[in-house]
Amino acid sequence: MSEVVLITGVSRFLGVRLAAQLAADPSIERIIGIDTVAPAAQDLLQLGRTEFVRADTRNPLITNVFAQGRVTTVVHAALLSSPLAGGGRVAMQEMNVIGTMQLLAACQKSETLRRVVLRSTAAVYGSGSGYPAIMTEDDPTRGGAGRGYPKDAAEIESYVRGFARRRPDVEISVLRLAKLIGPTIDNQLARYLRSPVVTTIAGYDPRVQLLHESDAVEVLRLATVGSRPGTVNVAGDGVLTLDQAIRRAGRTRIAVPGSALSAVGRLLGNNAAAELRAEDANWLRFGRAVDTTRLHTTFGYTPRYSTDEALDSFLVGIRHTPRIALGTLGVGSALLQARRERRGPLTGAHEGV
Numbered sequence: 001m002s003e004v005v006l007i008t009g010v011s012r013f014l015g016v017r018l019a020a021q022l023a024a025d026p027s028i029e030r031i032i033g034i035d036t037v038a039p040a041a042q043d044l045l046q047l048g049r050t051e052f053v054r055a056d057t058r059n060p061l062i063t064n065v066f067a068q069g070r071v072t073t074v075v076h077a078a079l080l081s082s083p084l085a086g087g088g089r090v091a092m093q094e095m096n097v098i099g100t101m102q103l104l105a106a107c108q109k110s111e112t113l114r115r116v117v118l119r120s121t122a123a124v125y126g127s128g129s130g131y132p133a134i135m136t137e138d139d140p141t142r143g144g145a146g147r148g149y150p151k152d153a154a155e156i157e158s159y160v161r162g163f164a165r166r167r168p169d170v171e172i173s174v175l176r177l178a179k180l181i182g183p184t185i186d187n188q189l190a191r192y193l194r195s196p197v198v199t200t201i202a203g204y205d206p207r208v209q210l211l212h213e214s215d216a217v218e219v220l221r222l223a224t225v226g227s228r229p230g231t232v233n234v235a236g237d238g239v240l241t242l243d244q245a246i247r248r249a250g251r252t253r254i255a256v257p258g259s260a261l262s263a264v265g266r267l268l269g270n271n272a273a274a275e276l277r278a279e280d281a282n283w284l285r286f287g288r289a290v291d292t293t294r295l296h297t298t299f300g301y302t303p304r305y306s307t308d309e310a311l312d313s314f315l316v317g318i319r320h321t322p323r324i325a326l327g328t329l330g331v332g333s334a335l336l337q338a339r340r341e342r343r344g345p346l347t348g349a350h351e352g353v
Contacts, residue, residue, distance in 0.1 A: 002029035004112075005224060006071045008057055008103065009078030010050065011035040013185055014119060016043045017217045018075065022224065023048030032069050034062075035078070036095075057099035063106040070112045075224055076103060077119040079156065081149045082188065082275055089148075096152035097159075104163045107170070115171045117223045118160050122176045122233060122290050123150035127206070127282035136291045137176070137231045143280075150280050173223040178235035178290060181314045182213030191272035193249050194318050199265040199273045200242060202255040206287025208240045212305035212313060219301055232299045233290035238307040242287065249315055258285070 005022055009015040010033025022031050033039075034055040039047060055062055057078065065071070078099065083092040107113055125135040126142035144154030157174060164172045179189050192198065211234055219234050246253045256264045261284070265273030276284060296302055305313060 003027060003073065003225075004030045004032065004069055004071050005073045005075060006032045006034065006065065006069065007050075007075045007077060008034055008099075009076075009119075010047070010052065011037050011039040011043070012077070013180075013187075013213070014216060014220065015077045016046055017213075018077065018220050018224070019050040020046040020048060021217060021221045023050050025225065027225070030069065032065065032071065034065065057103045058094060060102055060105070062102055063109055066106045066110045066113070071110060072112050073115040073117070073224055074103070074107060074113065075117045075119070075220060076100065077220065079119055079121065079149065079153060081121075092149070093152055096149065097155050100156045100159055104159055107163060108166060113167075113170055115173070115224075116160070116163070117173045117220065118156070118175065119220060120157055120174050120176045121150065121153045122178045122209075122235065122288060123280050123283070124154045124157060124176060125288060125290070126150060127280065127286040127288050129286060131286070134289050134291045135233070137233055137294055146281065148280060171227060171229045173228050174231040175219055175223060176231065176233050176290065177216055177219075178209045178211040178233075178288075180213055180216055181210045181310050183313050183317050185213045185314075188272050188275040190314065192270065192276055193245065193251065193314070195268070195270035195272065196252060197268040197270060198246050198249075198251045198253050199261055199268060199270055200246070200253055200255045201258045201261055201284050204285040205241045205243045206283060206285060207289050208242050208245055208287055208307070209235045209238075209289045210240075210307045210310040211235050212303065212310035215303040215305055215310075218304075219295075219299075222299075222301060228299050230294075230298065232294050233292050234295055234303075235290050235292050236303045236305050236307040236310050237292070239289045240307055240311065242284075245311055248311065249318060 005028055007015050007019055010019055016039060019031055019033050022028050031050040032053060033050045034053045036056050053065060055065060080092050080096055083089060124141040124143040125139060126146055132139060141154045143150030180187060181189060262274035262277055
């Protein structure tokens with residue numbers, strides 16, 4: 001049977017780049033990309049021979065795409081980590097969870113389907129003070145007890161496991177990606193570290209494990225074109241602390257109480273602090289690190305970039321952005337004055353202000 005690959009979220013960062021890689025592979029007969037919005041003009045050339053279909057996975061009519069295209073492989077890369085423009089948390093949850101349910105319903109009816117690849121996230125493990133220092137694929141996915149997109153991702157994985165029981169003839173790959181970084185990606189973490197002033201939670205210095213954008217695309221491609229079933233953590237080797245990442249980025253760090261993180265971040269022009277808090281509240285306290293033994297051995301891939309190298313690749317583009325001293329900011333001066341007046345210390349001597 002000829003290979004026909006369907007990619008959800010094809011207008012987004014990973015979807016565009018995966019489609020570009022697959023379009024260059026002559027062993028794949030067709031690539032069908034679906035999304036609710038058309039790809040940006042600068043991405044159209046990258047898509048090559050990919051056939052774009054404007055479709056919403058929440059609509060049961062998605063079944064028609066499967067029937068007409070005789071799809072053999074589905075790459076579900078449409079997980080939203082923040083609301084789309086004009087939509088709120090409810091719309092984001094519907095897109096993530098209801099969209100996946102309808103997509104799997106279409107997969108269930110497909111007679112040609114042989115493989116499903118799910119782009120998931122390491123955030124399904126959650127973050128907490130009593131959690132293991134290094135998460136393995138066999139650890140519980142406690143992120144579902146939280147909120148935001150980690151909760152959505154945990155629900156999505158549960159639906160995929162249910163689908164696997166109903167369709168044992170379909171090969172399932174679940175890729176739990178660490179936080180993405182790189183020279184071209186524009187996500188919450190990149191915006192957070194680009195800001196001249198980075199707000200953190202006082203008293204915490206979370207562990208940071210990163211995945212370079214090109215490694216993320218390559219892992220998705222390998223799971224799409226070869227037999228690599230199972231659940232696998234995907235991350236670069238090594239771990240940094242958030243303080244180390246901020247210092248290497250040349251940013252000014254200010255530590256504030258957790259309850260004030262979003263408000264102070266907005267005042268200082270770092271809206272991404274609020275985005276990260278809403279996405280994965282405890283990550284900014286405890287961070288997360290995952291074991292990648294299965295990625296190296298069973299899956300058969302060694303990331304080209306370690307966590308250190310992935311961060312360096314991102315930093316090349318921002319090192320010429322000037323560092324801003326808090327004293328030059330009205331808000332920063334007010335915060336420092338509040339500290340002097342002992343209305344509640346916002347930073348400590350070892351927190352790099």
